[in-house]
Amino acid sequence: NRKYSPVGDKNVWVEFTALARDFKAVNLGQGFPDYDSVKYLNEKTLECAKESSNLLHQYTRSPGHLRLANAIANCYGKLTGRDINPLNEVLVTVGAYGSLFNSLTSFISEGDEVIIIEPFYDCYAPISVIAGAKCVFVPLKPKTDREMTTSADWSWDTKELEAAFSPKTKLIVINTPNNPLGKVYTREELQQIADLCIKHNTLCVSDEVYEHITYDRAHIRMATLPGMWERTITVGSAGKAFSSTGAKLGWTIGPKELIRLCQSVHNNSIYCCPTFIQEVIARCFELELSRLDTDECYFKSIAAELKPKRDRLAKLLIDAGLKPVIPEGGYFMLADISKIAPNFHSDENECKDSKFVKYLIKEKDENTLEKAAEILKNLHVD
């Protein structure tokens, strides 16, 4: 928990984005799509600019611009098979970050415990610590040492998961599909967590920003498991759903009693998200909603588009002597570096993966530059 203290200025994105910029390295760590956002995003933006009355340049409804709240409720209503009330079961936030921040800070009280499954998206721990919680970590571990492993080979030890729950547990944070492992939780795994949440009367914050990016296994929504809607907060992101990280819009979906709490933090910190971009994203949702069951739907085509890139990158890593874990979802890939970098070790200040990536960024020579150029050519990255 000391390591995740919010005090101090260490932030992996700030640090590595600056390093990549300074040393002109390709940054595959930040989820910054190099391909275009969903094709019609510019069209919808122009449409709004042309049609808009001045109202799109003024504050909108605090918990979410009505057209967007309606579109989210309609879309997730279809995806979850339950009626979602746009007025009190949806909260539009500043990215998934906003959703994570206002839900964790509204539920956690000083002295609570928060269970986090490792490896995890880095902000869960510092936000929980800001809110006064102690983090209890449960690692996903590889269950095989085969040459080719996939994220499905990783799971937790059931006893460790059970032991993490205590009378102080307020909530568990899960992330499926997972960043960075790419694991897509199975129904059995979700059920195990659901059973424990119900048994210990805890909440579940389910970060599902990569919900539409799955390759080998369908995404299952925690909130759809029996008895879980009442205790689950689902987090989504326009950055991922429409490949538009700059839109910086996210949403929280859940029962009105929980949304009301998140909203009180939102009201007093953000008040409302930018109106114009909410209108644009509302129109994007409406379009996808009209073709949700077809292959043209972006929520389906994005994974089809990314899958061959995943396979190509895995091959390139193998050719470079690394051992990738093939992700079932999301757009990140972990790789075992021990064969090519056996001399990197973690110490109390820094983990070996961080040291190794810094080494790659700073010490790259002509050969690695050439190799990077070759990789880029194959990946069609600018």
Ligand code: PMP
């Ligand atoms: N959760 C996960 C798992 C993510 O990968 C990201 C983006 N990297 C976020 C939350 C934050 O998303 P946003 O950009 O919408 O704030």
Ligand code: GLN
């Ligand atoms: N890796 C994060 C993502 O998936 C990066 C987030 C950030 O830049 N803070 O987009």
